[in-house]
Amino acid sequence: MWRDFIDAISAVIQESGFSNMTPLHFVMILIACVFLYLAIAKKYEPLLLVPISFGMLAANLPLGGLMHPELWDTTPLDFGAILHEGGLFDLLYLGVKLGIYPPLIFLGIGVMTDFGPLIANPKSLLLGAAAQFGIFGTYLGAMALGKFTEKQAASIAIIGGADGPTAIWLTTKLAPELLGPIALAAYSYMALVPVIQPPIMKALTTKKERQIVMEQLRPVSKTEKILFPIIVTIVTILLIPSAAPLISMLMLGNLFRECGVVGRLSETAENALINIVTIFLGLTVGATASADKLSQPGFGIQALLIIVLGLIAFSIGTAAGVLFGKLMCWLTGGKVNPLIGSAGVSAVPMAARVSQKVGQESNPQNFLLMHAMGPNVAGVIGSAIAAGVLLSMVG
Amino acid sequence: MRTMSVVLVGMVVVFASLALLILCIKVYSSIVIMFRNRKNNVNNNKVQKNDIQIKDVPETTSTDTIAESATEGINPEIIAVITAAIVASMGSSGAGFKVKSIKRIGHTTPVWNVAGRNEYILSKL
Numbered sequence: 001m002w003r004d005f006i007d008a009i010s011a012v013i014q015e016s017g018f019s020n021m022t023p024l025h026f027v028m029i030l031i032a033c034v035f036l037y038l039a040i041a042k043k044y045e046p047l048l049l050v051p052i053s054f055g056m057l058a059a060n061l062p063l064g065g066l067m068h069p070e071l072w073d074t075t076p077l078d079f080g081a082i083l084h085e086g087g088l089f090d091l092l093y094l095g096v097k098l099g100i101y102p103p104l105i106f107l108g109i110g111v112m113t114d115f116g117p118l119i120a121n122p123k124s125l126l127l128g129a130a131a132q133f134g135i136f137g138t139y140l141g142a143m144a145l146g147k148f149t150e151k152q153a154a155s156i157a158i159i160g161g162a163d164g165p166t167a168i169w170l171t172t173k174l175a176p177e178l179l180g181p182i183a184l185a186a187y188s189y190m191a192l193v194p195v196i197q198p199p200i201m202k203a204l205t206t207k208k209e210r211q212i213v214m215e216q217l218r219p220v221s222k223t224e225k226i227l228f229p230i231i232v233t234i235v236t237i238l239l240i241p242s243a244a245p246l247i248s249m250l251m252l253g254n255l256f257r258e259c260g261v262v263g264r265l266s267e268t269a270e271n272a273l274i275n276i277v278t279i280f281l282g283l284t285v286g287a288t289a290s291a292d293k294l295s296q297p298g299f300g301i302q303a304l305l306i307i308v309l310g311l312i313a314f315s316i317g318t319a320a321g322v323l324f325g326k327l328m329c330w331l332t333g334g335k336v337n338p339l340i341g342s343a344g345v346s347a348v349p350m351a352a353r354v355s356q357k358v359g360q361e362s363n364p365q366n367f368l369l370m371h372a373m374g375p376n377v378a379g380v381i382g383s384a385i386a387a388g389v390l391l392s393m394v395g
Numbered sequence: 396m397r398t399m400s401v402v403l404v405g406m407v408v409v410f411a412s413l414a415l416l417i418l419c420i421k422v423y424s425s426i427v428i429m430f431r432n433r434k435n436n437v438n439n440n441k442v443q444k445n446d447i448q449i450k451d452v453p454e455t456t457s458t459d460t461i462a463e464s465a466t467e468g469i470n471p472e473i474i475a476v477i478t479a480a481i482v483a484s485m486g487s488s489g490a491g492f493k494v495k496s497i498k499r500i501g502h503t504t505p506v507w508n509v510a511g512r513n514e515y516i517l518s519k520l
Binding site for chain 1: 398399404406414416419420421427428
């Protein structure tokens with residue numbers, strides 16, 4: 001009787017996750033807990049980091065069967081096997097793998113974005129373009145290191161766009177094996193915008209430049225705002241067809257917002273839909289950072305390099321935006337405050353807020369927020385275009 | 396070599412497409428503003444015409460309007476007389492005050508008092 005009891009208990013223990021736990025699983029669970037702490041206690045992008053880190057935690061518990069990385073390593077993908085043998089996260093991950101979630105998030109972002117400052121001052125689009133130097137500069141650096149393939153380098157470089165959905169979208173197309181670390185790096189750096197950007201902005205500008213007060217923007221009519229998403233969709237997609245999924249959804253969302261006749265749709269896109277998609281995206285992206293992946297030779301070093309290269313990409317993007325802002329300041333005879341250039345690295349609206357804050361430190365009477373929103377939303381379009389260009393050239 | 400070409404082509408394409416967008420925004424914005432200004436001018440012209448008509452009306456029918464106001468309330472001549480009487484009783488030149496309204500007050504004085512006052516006034520004439 002006693003013997004049977006002991007056997008039964010030992011069988012239960014042997015079939016449990018505890019006996020199948022490796023040190024690597026333990027490390028991953030620890031990392032997931034650190035991210036959870038950062039998200040909950042420090043409030044670093046909690047809306048994304050909570051599902052991402054919980055996905056990482058749940059997927060790394062042995063025998064849970066939520067995610068099967070081996071199903072995603074086959075080329076071409078065996079969708080039959082995924083549907084029959086896949087766990088919950090495998091099925092949800094289909095939305096990431098097929099490139100469905102990032103454009104849906106862009107739909108919500110489009111509803112939440114006011115392109116008015118950009119329409120009032122179209123030149124700010126150039127600042128959004130300049131900040132994309134970070135992407136291409138880092139691509140150059142990643143290739144020079146020789147540790148990454150062309151596709152992997154492009155996926156890492158897109159972190160410089162400071163746009164989570166774009167980074168995920170491009171990485172799933174080019175280097176899905178690096179999705180976990182790239183997504184984590186992209187969202188972490190977005191949360192760290194107020195820490196990373198100000199020293200670079202201050203180092204590259206003089207106090208006099210930071211004090212420049214810009215002219216008030218002209219009011220933009222409703223007709224102009226309605227025409228904007230339609231024209232941008234036509235022009236951009238005709239020019240770079242590979243950017244179509246991101247640009248079309250972003251502009252559709254904005255059309256919902258501006259046309260004023262589909263209140264229910266815009267409300268759904270900016271609240272319920274974007275929240276649902278964010279949960280699915282976060283959970284499954286986190287789940288891709290599994291111990292099995294980490295155990296692959298060289299993956300740890302790659303992940304570390306991604307973190308470093310991501311920071312470099314972000315810094316180059318900020319610096320390029322500020323330097324281009326200085327150029328515009330010089331060309332316009334001091335009418336442009338160079339600080340708005342740093343907002344060209346997407347990260348809406350955090351980067352614009354940083355421009356406002358740094359500007360006010362030098363001149364408390366200066367209000368740069370609306371001026372910085374122009375390059376900020378231009379950065380979203382710019383990074384989507386850059387992703388499209390990389391996909392068509394490298395993919 | 397291939398890497399450099401990706402970087403160069405990438406940046407040129409990003410800048411070119413955003414520059415094209417700037418051009419498109421400027422063109423359609425100026426068209427929208429032009430249409431709006433034209434519409435505003437048409438509306439302003441209409442308003443100006445209406446103003447002229449309104450101005451014309453009192454000029455051509457000024458006597459009618461006075462008659463109307465007379466039928467509505469007190470005759471302007473009586474208003475002028477009352478105002479002059481107030482100025483005279485106050486012993487001033489009339490500057491520094493404005494008559495805003497003149498209202499007829501109902502009789503609250505007992506009728507025998509009125510009769511006695513009238514008798515007193517008549518006896519002084």
